[in-house]
Amino acid sequence: MKIIKVNILLCLLALVLGSCEDFLESRDKGQVLEEKLFVNKEGVEEAMYGLYYTIGAGELWGAQLPTIMDALAQYLTLGTYSTENSGGFEELMLHNHESERSTTLFGGIWTLGYKLISDVNKILENLDSWGYKPLKHMDLYRGECLGIRAFMHFELLRMYGSCNLSKRGIPYVNNYGMWVTPFSTTRECYDKVLKDLNEAHTLLLEDENLLTYPRKPVNAYDQFTSYRELHMNLYAVKALLARVYLTRNEPGDVDSATMYARQIVDSKKFPLPTGANVGPDHFIRMMSGTVAQDEGIWGIYKSDTYSALQSLFLLEKGSFLAADEKMYEELDPARGTDHRSNWIRVPSASTPEVSEKLGMRLMKLINASVFNTANKEQAPIGYSGSNIIRVPELYLMLAETLIEKEPTEALRYYNEFISSRGLNTEESITKEDVDKQFWREYLQEGQYWFRLRRRQVPEIEVEPALANAKGIKTIQMDENKWSLPIPDSEFEFREDGSY
Template identity: 25%
Template sequence: MRKMKYIVLLGLILSLSACNKWLDVEPLGQVDAEKMFEDEKGCLQTLTGTYILLTSQEAYGEELTLGYVDEIVRYWNKIGKAYDFDYKDATLVGRFNGTWGKMYEAIANVNLLLQNLKDSDKGKFENYDLIKGEALGLRAYVHLDLLRLFGPVLKEGLNQKSIPYREEFSNELVTFMTAEEVLGKIEKDLLEAYTLLSDDPIKEYGRKANKNLDNKDLAFQFRGVRMNYYAVCGTLARFYQLKGNNSEALKYAQEIIDAKEIFQLLKRDDIMDSRGPNLMFERELIWALHDEKIESKMGYQLYSSYKYNIDLPTRGFIYETNGYGSVEDYRRVYWWQEVKLSTTYWILGKYARTYESNTAGGTVTRKDITVWEKLLPMIRLSEIYYIAAEANLETNAPETYRLLNEVRVSRNLTPLPEDLKNNKVVLAEQIMYEYMKEFWGEGKLFYEYKRQYRDIITREGNIRASRALFELPIPDSELEHGGN
């Protein structure tokens, strides 16, 4: 292999307990590629660097959770031009471009690893399949989100040019592929990852795999906050739902739902403990990014500048008005904290715990925030239930009804009325309403509106679906050089 010097982004993924480290890594710098990948530690460091990139503010550290994807669907009070869909605004264009660049930077990091794994002797890596499967899963996941952001509405544009699918670590131009071609590449990577991760230690250790396992290889550590076997299943379920393949979407969703010894829907006792409310609903996370710097990034935007805020009628519209809602919904009760300044705001409390005994009614000030949930949700169990519910709708509506009610009951809502059990139209609407209630501050609702190509529901009235609304602009520089 040609000797080269690469800038390899290294970092730390810490455990959910602040005192444990996943990897002891050397400082950021230039590392000879042959030396870097001569053992498993170098491979794992490169994976860690990828996760660090994905937690940047341009990616899931803000924009793809709280940021413009949630602004577009009008979750927040007006912040900037995304609220008005002014996609030509220079500031907003810069934000889109930042996401595009950071996501492809993460893909490049994964491709560097995969390229060196391909050129290495498989026998010298005890956990070769685990590492490669994780890398392929990450590459597919990031490309899928890029397609869902910048690609065409698939109901009308399957054969249109969409994005590049990068499979090599190089500076060579990659031409844009059709959406159908990109979907084919994503499917190939995910299915290979699914096979490679068939013996993932998360199957044996379950939620314990979120913590430091004594006397286990580094590749076994913190599987619950990485692209593990079930994260690949979840991505496959999401992928096949996007393609409209209900049977395959249900197959992979059901595999997660059936893993009840590992993943369970929320229970009331999960919310409260000695440290205050656990609002992340952690037991439902299929996988998440661990962000050690969340307080200075997302935390500042939420709890210091109050950039992302709502008014009380908006909360009522989402949780009480739509979809057989209730003021007792745990999400309504616990996720929202009141801030009284010159104006009264409500801010999302999902990412931090407080010592307030009643966070729903108390005024929250900065000093009250004590414990940060340093997790950025990527796939959670409730979404898997919604995917399975939709996949069953045409052939087994009562099962759709049952699955929706399982999530509703876990959120302290009453089951849907019995006479809706076979009402496909109403059940489909209920799935959308549950998406609206569930994914505030997680960046998921935009994708659901775009996939269905349906009007955005707001308190002021619905916003008509259009390709101009849902197809975010690709950076001009990319179109000039690779979009032919």
């Protein structure tokens, strides 16, 4: 027993003396969910960190998933475009979902998403039958698990499920085991997502005090309550509730979405940049391989985002470029300067020749100081990782949902947002204005395709280089285009081969 106590004290001392990054590094690893973990709080927390590791995997929010969704939304083009070096991405961008490239990518997301859900259910099963020393943070553990389970199901639902509430959704898996879970309708899936989120909301109320602004320093003696923006926290759950209600759009849902969005924005825990921070340097540093220090409601810690992203965006040939290099330019200089333009720029490389060769690149998520160690002044601010939910979404949601009922309030939220991006305030706005700002804000974050899906736009304009190469100007959207294909393997163990 003395040896155990000494070891614990040594660990705590090392944590106190070490840097915050060192502590976070110790969490950045995968963990097999074994029975031996679930005997004490250290084991439970190790399993919890394993969930976040999976969310940040390259196939999910670490790199591929947002890029795939942006390709579908026609945000991207392939450098030195040709069908020979495209790796099949042109079929993905054209919404030819049955192509080999598309089915491989979509199948990987589906499989890893349900593995995450299985791991969540394993933890919940052990927490529900807990027979060891009482856990101080039982509510936080369960709340985070339920929030993650709802989040992953909702993401899969709005990728693979039907837009029609009465048609096929996805299997909503809330038990750990090998049996086959039947498909639920889209409406039933929404009900189950909301049930999990509402329970998570109740369990995570402690975050009202734990997640503050300015952020609290790390608590070396109670590590799990530190860095709450890197956990599925109360405000992430509120943001998800707002997303889900706005997407479902049943009677009363818009009001519910507005309520939760207001709670987050009005909490002032996730401030937009103001004053000296509204400038080009801040917009280079706030998103470059980091969880946005102030605006990040929830992000995933990853010690190295650069290696996962550089092959997607920095190769001389074949990497993705912005479909519209000038998307942040204003025709009227009087409207101000959009500092998000620094998210598409010529990277500052070790030599001018390399920079010139690369040309304009998507640099929003790239750590410029890793790309070139001479770029010290462009080092990120915040913790290394990937953003999942940022507060601009909620400002724009409020501008959209209040534009008819409370136009003055809608304009206030909209102006607060665009001012933080360097643009001058407006005297009136339309839903098209809000949509334009969302389009500008969420490049490389995989959210705009879901916005198009929610609005059920009848067609999507094909990215110009691809349109010229294929002779296809627009994609006519329908149920099959909006619902990505579920892997064939999902139906192997169903008696009639169907859902």
